Each structure stands twice: as C-alpha cells, then as structure tokens.
Amino acid sequence: MRKWMSLVAGLVLSLPLLAQxxxxxVLHGKNWMAITGKPLAATAGSMLFQQGGNAVDAACAMLAATCTMWDVLHWGGETQVLLYNPNTKKVIALNGLGVAPTGATPAFFKSKGYAFPPEYGPLAAVTPGTPGSICHLLANYGTKSLKEVLAPAMQLAAGYPIEAQTANSIERQKDRIKQWPYSKAVFLPHLGEKREAPEAGEIFTQQNLLNTLTKMVEAEQAALKAGKTRKQAIMAAYDRFYKGDIAKEFVRGCQEQGGLITMQDLANWKPIEExxxxxxxxxxxxxxxxxxxxxxxxxxxxxxxxxxxxxxxxxxxxxxxxxxxxxxxxxxxxxxxxxxxxxxxxxxxxxxxxxxxxxxxxxxxxxxxxxxxxxxxxxxxxxxxxxxxxxxxxxxxxxxxxxxxxxxxxxxxxxxxxxxxxxxxxxxxxxxxxxxxxxxxxAADKDGWVVSITPSGGWVPACIAGNTGIGMSQRMQSFVLDSxxxxxxxxxxxxxxxxxxxxxxxxxxxxxxxxxxxxxxxxxxxxxxxxxxxxxxxxxxxxxxxxxxxxxxxxxxxxxxxxxxxxxxxxxxxxxxxxxxxxxxxxxxxxxxxxxxxxxxxxxxxxxxxxxxxxxxxxxxxxxxxxxxxxxx
Missing domain, CATH: 3.60.20.40 (Gamma-glutamyltranspeptidase, small (S) subunit)
Known part of the structure; x- marks a missing residue:
C-alpha cells in the first residue's frame, strides 16, 4: 500500500496540472481582460472597457485607482510598463521611474550614519513617476481623455470603503505616520482614540488628493477649450503636475519635512520610451x-x-x-x-x-x-x-x-x-x-493592445507631500552608497x-x-x-x-x-x-x-x-x- 501511495504521489507531482x-x-474573455491587485481597481478597468476604451485606457484607470487606494503604492511612486502595440507589432518599454533629487549623494547619506539611503520618510523619495507615466501612456496610446480615465480614481478619492488590509496596515504603522503632519491628517481620522486608523468598511476620504487630480483634469479641459489636440491637452495636465502649482506645493511640502526634491528636479524629469x-x-x-x-x-x-x-x-x-x-x-x-x-x-x-x-x-x-x-x-x-x-x-x-x-x-x-x-x-x-x-x-483587448505594469512607491507608511495629498516614493533605498x-x-x-x-x-x-x-x-x-x-x-x-x-x-x-x-x-x-x-x-x-x-x-x-x-x-x-x-x- 505504501509503495502504491508513493507512486500515486509521484504521478500527481509529475503530470501537467490541467486536471488539478x-x-x-481561471478567467475567460473574448473582448477584453482587466486584472490588478484590488477588486475596485479591476472594476475601474472594466468601466473604461465598457465605455469603449482600449487596454491602455483600462490599464491607466486601474493604475490610477490602485494608487488612490494606498497600502502598497500611491501617486508619488514609480511606474514600469511593457506594452504591445498591434499597429507596429512591437513591444515597447516605458521607464516611469523617478530620479534621485538634488543633493542626494553618498556623502550626504553617510554623514547621517546610513549604509544605504533610508527606507521611510522624505529622504527616501525619488521624484514621482506615476502621474507622468499615466499621461504619457494615455496621450500616445490610449483613446480616452484624462478626465474619463481618472474619473474612477477621483470617485475613490472622494470616499471609498477602505479594505481591512489597508486599514490594519495604517493602524500598525501609526507611530511612524505621526512623524509627518500631512500623513497624520489623512491616515488617522480617529486621532487620540484607541484605534486611530480607519475601520474596515469606513468611508476613507482624501480631499487634498481629489483637489490635485481635479487640477490636472482642469488643465486638460482648459487646453481642449483653447483648441489644443487631445494629446496636447493631456500633456497640459502633465505640465501642471511637474511644473505648475501642483509641483510648487509638492516641493514645499517635501522640503518642509526634510526632503531634497526641488522644482528643477520635477521639471527635468520625464518618462522615457525604451x-x-x-x-x-x-x-x-x-x-x-x-x-x-x-x-x-x-x-x-x-x-x-x-x-x-x-x-x-x-x-x-x-x-x-x-x-x-x-x-x-x-x-x-x-x-x-x-x-x-x-x-x-x-x-x-x-x-x-x-x-x-x-x-x-x-x-x-x-x-x-x-x-x-x-x-x-x-x-x-x-x-x-x-x-x-x-x-x-x-x-x-x-x-x-x-x-x-x-x-x-x-x-x-x-x-x-x-x-x-x-x-x-x-x-x-x-x-x-x-x-x-x-x-x-x-490588460488586453480584442484589437491586440497588451499592457503589463508593475507600479510601486508611496506605500503605507508614506510621507505625504504638503497639501497635494500625494504619498512620496520610498525608492531611494534601492541605491547603494559604495561602488x-x-x-x-x-x-x-x-x-x-x-x-x-x-x-x-x-x-x-x-x-x-x-x-x-x-x-x-x-x-x-x-x-x-x-x-x-x-x-x-x-x-x-x-x-x-x-x-x-x-x-x-x-x-x-x-x-x-x-x-x-x-x-x-x-x-x-x-x-x-x-x-x-x-x-x-x-x-x-x-x-x-x-x-x-x-x-x-x-x-x-x-x-x-x-x-x-x-x-x-x-x-x-x-x-x-x-x-x-x-x-x-
């Protein structure tokens, strides 16, 4: 009997798992597929598909939604993309990773006793890459407006029932969050109570983030009214984020809390197709x-x-x-x-x-x-x-x-x-x-567009940059200080x-x-x-x-x-x-x-x-x- 059981176990391990x-x-689809790390974010992708958007539109909507829902990333993070363009039949890479800011040198971090840059706080931040990446992808390969693509994320920012995973992560990290005033104001709505983070299912609002996203959409819509093309209008929103009033508040809030990012750092950065x-x-x-x-x-x-x-x-x-x-x-x-x-x-x-x-x-x-x-x-x-x-x-x-x-x-x-x-x-x-x-x-659609993205940065506990509502990246820690x-x-x-x-x-x-x-x-x-x-x-x-x-x-x-x-x-x-x-x-x-x-x-x-x-x-x-x-x- 023991020999027989061993034989059966061996067959189970060696056979293709088609019957297991x-x-x-498994999911099946004929027209499109939208998959991501959050149910509400996958729903955002499906909404864009149902409105006639392509896989790029849906991917951008899912990315924007996941960024808004915290826990594992936020808007100040980075975006890495592979995209298949059915028109050219080529795979395109998008480098949406931020860069180290002015003053970020080995000598600077070593002077503070680090062997690597820190993993938390304003000194962990590279320049934000996700907003620019969304604008670039949408302008060049999508079909919808920024207003349409950001609509689900803006509804989430106005208030969504927070999941237990994120809410409990905030509670566990609340002592660190309290170091940063703008983060404390967003993450800890029950300050002074036994549980200071939101409860699972509580409506979690991010008014400052909603204001920032609204400003980007306003810049796009104003450009369209002025006769600009769809692409130019989306890039007007890009410019407002990286060079306009959003950038100024981001830099002010970052530097106020000890960060290094400057206006020039934001203006010089751009996503790169590779x-x-x-x-x-x-x-x-x-x-x-x-x-x-x-x-x-x-x-x-x-x-x-x-x-x-x-x-x-x-x-x-x-x-x-x-x-x-x-x-x-x-x-x-x-x-x-x-x-x-x-x-x-x-x-x-x-x-x-x-x-x-x-x-x-x-x-x-x-x-x-x-x-x-x-x-x-x-x-x-x-x-x-x-x-x-x-x-x-x-x-x-x-x-x-x-x-x-x-x-x-x-x-x-x-x-x-x-x-x-x-x-x-x-x-x-x-x-x-x-x-x-x-x-x-x-994301993928019947017309052949395929998008694969691994975004990150700005996870809980994130330091929020001033009144922008944007959690800054923590990606600086992936550098080394010694050649x-x-x-x-x-x-x-x-x-x-x-x-x-x-x-x-x-x-x-x-x-x-x-x-x-x-x-x-x-x-x-x-x-x-x-x-x-x-x-x-x-x-x-x-x-x-x-x-x-x-x-x-x-x-x-x-x-x-x-x-x-x-x-x-x-x-x-x-x-x-x-x-x-x-x-x-x-x-x-x-x-x-x-x-x-x-x-x-x-x-x-x-x-x-x-x-x-x-x-x-x-x-x-x-x-x-x-x-x-x-x-x-």
Missing amino acids: PTQKP EPVKVSYKGIDVYKLQQWTQGPSMLQALNILENFDLKSMGYKSAQYIHTVSQAMHLSFADRDFYYGDPYFNKQQPMQGLLSKEYAKQRATLIDPTKNLSPALPGDPYPFEGKTNPYSQLLQHWAQLADTTASGGGAIPSHDVRQLAYQHSAQDEMYMDRLLRGTTSVE ALNPFNVVAPGKRPRVTLTPSLAMKDGKPFLSFAVQGGDTQDQNLLQFFLNVVEFGMNVQQASEAANVNTNQLWLSLGGTKMKDRAPRAGDIILQNRTPEAVRKALQAMGYKLSFTERSSGPINAIFFDWKHNSFWGGSSNHGEDYGIGW
Missing part, C-alpha cells in the same frame, strides 16, 4: 525592462536553464528545485553587481550578460549535488569582446557578504509573510524586506535606482503569448521565472501556474529596507518552500546544503493573461494570494 483544481477559477531587452527560450521571446530593473536576471536564468532538461526532472522534485535555485543564485549575483541606470554608465555588459555563450559558462558552475555558496558575479565582458574594468572590485565582492547570517535548519511550517523565522525579530524584519509588495496591472557593492548603482542626483519592479511579456510566432507580473520585492523575478516554466515546461494554465508552488531564495543582496550592510547581506542556502513539500524532497535539499523554511503559498501574487489564438480568446490568471482580482468579457 485551483482556489480561484527598447526592452529579450531572450528566446525554446522559440518563445521573453521581454523585460532594461537593467534599471532586475528584469534581465530572469532572462539570464532562462538562458542558464535552457542547458538543462527541466521537464524530465519533474515539477517540485529536489533536482528541479535545486537547478532553478542555482540558476537564480548565479543570475542574481550578476544583478547585484552589474545592474543600474544605463543613462549614467554605458559600460554595463548587458550584451555579454544576456548571451547564450555566457549562460553556458555559468551553467557549468551548477553542481547537481550541492548549493553553490557564495554565488559570485561572473565576467561577461569577454563575451562582448571587452576587458572588465571592474575586475579588482569583483575580487573583493564576496567579502562584503556575511553569508553565515542565517538561522540554520528546517523549521516548522508557517506563513513567512507574517513570521519567516522563529529565531528573532531581526529575521521577521528581513523577510518583510525580501517580500515587500506592491501590485500589478494586466564596491555595485559600481553602476551608486546614488547620484538625477539617477534612477536599480529597482525590483519587473513586468513581463512573452511573444510566440510573432503574437502575444503571455503577459504577466507579480509583486514581492526581490522575489518578483524568482516567481515570474517559475510561473513561465510552469506554463511552458509543465503545461499549466495561467491560474494553475499562478497558484503553483515555487521556491524563493534569500541568497542575494536585498534591494529594500535596512540601513546597515548586515540588514541586506545574502543568506547562504536559505530557501522558502511550500509547506506541503514532501519529506523526501526536504531531506534531499538539506543534504545539498540548503536551509529550509515553509509557507502555505510560495507562488507570490502573480497576475497574468494567456492569449489563446486557437480560439481567439483570453485566459486570465488572478492570484489567490490576497486581494488580486480580474474581470474579463
């Missing part, structure tokens, strides 16, 4: 944003994994988990050293890093019997015919990481998103930094930090194949990599793939949180598995040198759209992780 149930149903980077995996072209994000690390991992027969290993087998983890360790080591703002340093070896030949060399470092620790950055420069100008820094890089910091051994099953390790509060804080989430936006850690990502005025935010698009036979994104800090490209493999190698549909068990690793430098080197140092061999991982797999991984912890859901909150060209329809996957929600028609 999911906690949420060429995305891509690799081909078994005939499927996978697109990511450039190296100012961590996106290329997923492409590097795919190149490495193309050298292995993953399907024969079996989904969730110890060998599969080990091989995928090793590929991630190697690609993240390169991320940690080589990625940064390409507009500041042209010597980044992206051609070499994304070459198949370099990936083959990296693949030879994978020992099938043990974890590689430390996993060090490679030298991709020879693969583009160059000599590495940072070879001396590379020699000392491993010494910076305290890879013995982790608590050892397997521990009982529990939710790592609440308490990852039982050793200390420091470990709890570490896991919060690893998994720190935002949201994602996915020994990463010569390409040292903070400087006007520079973009290397972020974790990483939407994805895949094309097959010249047509959209998958549009997918996830929240979760440094785990984003880990989960997206495995989601993609779940579909391509193991035949799962998008809902099954979004819920399926993944492995997440801590053997990397954290991108968020902490002000000391030890707060972010890699933890050798620390991996997170689903708590239903079989005992035999656990023992095999421990024998390879891994330290294990467990969670009920290890997939991350993935949202995705699959394009079914056989039936000319959409399949939507909306994460079972939290509040993620999709609507199709």
Whole structure:
C-alpha cells in the first residue's frame, strides 16, 4: 500500500496540472481582460472597457485607482510598463521611474550614519513617476481623455470603503505616520482614540488628493477649450503636475519635512520610451525592462536553464528545485553587481550578460549535488569582446557578504509573510524586506493592445507631500552608497535606482503569448521565472501556474529596507518552500546544503493573461494570494 501511495504521489507531482483544481477559477474573455491587485481597481478597468476604451485606457484607470487606494503604492511612486502595440507589432518599454533629487549623494547619506539611503520618510523619495507615466501612456496610446480615465480614481478619492488590509496596515504603522503632519491628517481620522486608523468598511476620504487630480483634469479641459489636440491637452495636465502649482506645493511640502526634491528636479524629469531587452527560450521571446530593473536576471536564468532538461526532472522534485535555485543564485549575483541606470554608465555588459555563450559558462558552475555558496558575479565582458574594468572590485565582492547570517535548519511550517523565522525579530524584519509588495496591472483587448505594469512607491507608511495629498516614493533605498557593492548603482542626483519592479511579456510566432507580473520585492523575478516554466515546461494554465508552488531564495543582496550592510547581506542556502513539500524532497535539499523554511503559498501574487489564438480568446490568471482580482468579457 505504501509503495502504491508513493507512486500515486509521484504521478500527481509529475503530470501537467490541467486536471488539478485551483482556489480561484481561471478567467475567460473574448473582448477584453482587466486584472490588478484590488477588486475596485479591476472594476475601474472594466468601466473604461465598457465605455469603449482600449487596454491602455483600462490599464491607466486601474493604475490610477490602485494608487488612490494606498497600502502598497500611491501617486508619488514609480511606474514600469511593457506594452504591445498591434499597429507596429512591437513591444515597447516605458521607464516611469523617478530620479534621485538634488543633493542626494553618498556623502550626504553617510554623514547621517546610513549604509544605504533610508527606507521611510522624505529622504527616501525619488521624484514621482506615476502621474507622468499615466499621461504619457494615455496621450500616445490610449483613446480616452484624462478626465474619463481618472474619473474612477477621483470617485475613490472622494470616499471609498477602505479594505481591512489597508486599514490594519495604517493602524500598525501609526507611530511612524505621526512623524509627518500631512500623513497624520489623512491616515488617522480617529486621532487620540484607541484605534486611530480607519475601520474596515469606513468611508476613507482624501480631499487634498481629489483637489490635485481635479487640477490636472482642469488643465486638460482648459487646453481642449483653447483648441489644443487631445494629446496636447493631456500633456497640459502633465505640465501642471511637474511644473505648475501642483509641483510648487509638492516641493514645499517635501522640503518642509526634510526632503531634497526641488522644482528643477520635477521639471527635468520625464518618462522615457525604451527598447526592452529579450531572450528566446525554446522559440518563445521573453521581454523585460532594461537593467534599471532586475528584469534581465530572469532572462539570464532562462538562458542558464535552457542547458538543462527541466521537464524530465519533474515539477517540485529536489533536482528541479535545486537547478532553478542555482540558476537564480548565479543570475542574481550578476544583478547585484552589474545592474543600474544605463543613462549614467554605458559600460554595463548587458550584451555579454544576456548571451547564450555566457549562460553556458555559468551553467557549468551548477553542481547537481550541492548549493553553490557564495554565488559570485561572473565576467561577461569577454563575451562582448571587452576587458572588465571592474575586475579588482569583483575580487573583493564576496567579502562584503556575511553569508553565515542565517538561522540554520528546517523549521516548522508557517506563513513567512507574517513570521519567516522563529529565531528573532531581526529575521521577521528581513523577510518583510525580501517580500515587500506592491501590485500589478494586466490588460488586453480584442484589437491586440497588451499592457503589463508593475507600479510601486508611496506605500503605507508614506510621507505625504504638503497639501497635494500625494504619498512620496520610498525608492531611494534601492541605491547603494559604495561602488564596491555595485559600481553602476551608486546614488547620484538625477539617477534612477536599480529597482525590483519587473513586468513581463512573452511573444510566440510573432503574437502575444503571455503577459504577466507579480509583486514581492526581490522575489518578483524568482516567481515570474517559475510561473513561465510552469506554463511552458509543465503545461499549466495561467491560474494553475499562478497558484503553483515555487521556491524563493534569500541568497542575494536585498534591494529594500535596512540601513546597515548586515540588514541586506545574502543568506547562504536559505530557501522558502511550500509547506506541503514532501519529506523526501526536504531531506534531499538539506543534504545539498540548503536551509529550509515553509509557507502555505510560495507562488507570490502573480497576475497574468494567456492569449489563446486557437480560439481567439483570453485566459486570465488572478492570484489567490490576497486581494488580486480580474474581470474579463
């Protein structure tokens, strides 16, 4: 009987999961699909579709709505976009990330005792990128007016029933919120009472934000009345935000609270259309944003994994988990050293890093019997015919990481998103930094427009900039202050930090194949990599793939949180598995040198759209992780 049960268990793990149930149903649509991290925001997208808008209009409406609903992002944050234009049949990248302000130098932050820029408050803020990104996308690729697209967000700002997740997050963070007068006035309507945050279901109003959005719409409508084109009118709203009275109040409120952002910083910033980077995996072209994000690390991992027969290993087998983890360790080591703002340093070896030949060399470092620790950055420069100008820094890089910091051994099953390790509060804080989430936006329509967005910044507890109602970004913390850690990502005025935010698009036979994104800090490209493999190698549909068990690793430098080197140092061999991982797999991984912890859901909150060209329809996957929600028609 025991042998029979083992055989059945093995078959369940190895078969495509087409017959296995999911906690949420797959979504189907013929005309459009709208998926994001909040039910009300998905509804905003559906409203624009029902009004005749395209996927860009709907995506902008969902982005505006999620920004208005706080918790994981707000209007002062950043927006990262991949967009498929059916008219040109090209994938376009939009860089909507803010830049470090005037005065943001390593010397400035070191003088305040930081090893990294702070994670909270006005000194954590880069310039806001989301308002400009919405205007740019809408003006160039949408069909609706800004007034129409912002209408759902403005209704939310006027008052919406706040969710328990956001309300409770505010209550937990209220002591920090009280440091900033404008935040205190918005977030804590019951100041002095036992519970000072709103209650779940209470109508939460943001009058100052509503005033700001109204000003943008007024600028657009005035321009239209003056005879301006639709695009010019939308950009008039853009100018009012970045150069007009909104900008003046934003800067005043920021500087009053100790921030550095100037009027010139806002006026100089603009979103940038770029060429995305891509690799081909078994005939499927996978697109990511450039190296100012961590996106290329997923492409590097795919190149490495193309050298292995993953399907024969079996989904969730110890060998599969080990091989995928090793590929991630190697690609993240390169991320940690080589990625940064390409507009500041042209010597980044992206051609070499994304070459198949370099990936083959990296693949030879994978020992099938043990974890590689430390996993060090490679030298991709020879693969583009160059000599590495940072070879001396590379020699000392491993010494910076305290890879013995982790608590050892397997521990009982529990939710790592609440308490990852039982050793200390420091470990709890570490896991919060690893998994720190935002949201994602996915939209597609029958005319062929596809939009994948991973926005972020301005999450609770955010510092609100004066009377604008806008929560400022906290993305400055993703810079480093020492070139020994990463010569390409040292903070400087006007520079973009290397972020974790990483939407994805895949094309097959010249047509959209998958549009997918996830929240979760440094785990984003880990989960997206495995989601993609779940579909391509193991035949799962998008809902099954979004819920399926993944492995997440801590053997990397954290991108968020902490002000000391030890707060972010890699933890050798620390991996997170689903708590239903079989005992035999656990023992095999421990024998390879891994330290294990467990969670009920290890997939991350993935949202995705699959394009079914056989039936000319959409399949939507909306994460079972939290509040993620999709609507199709």
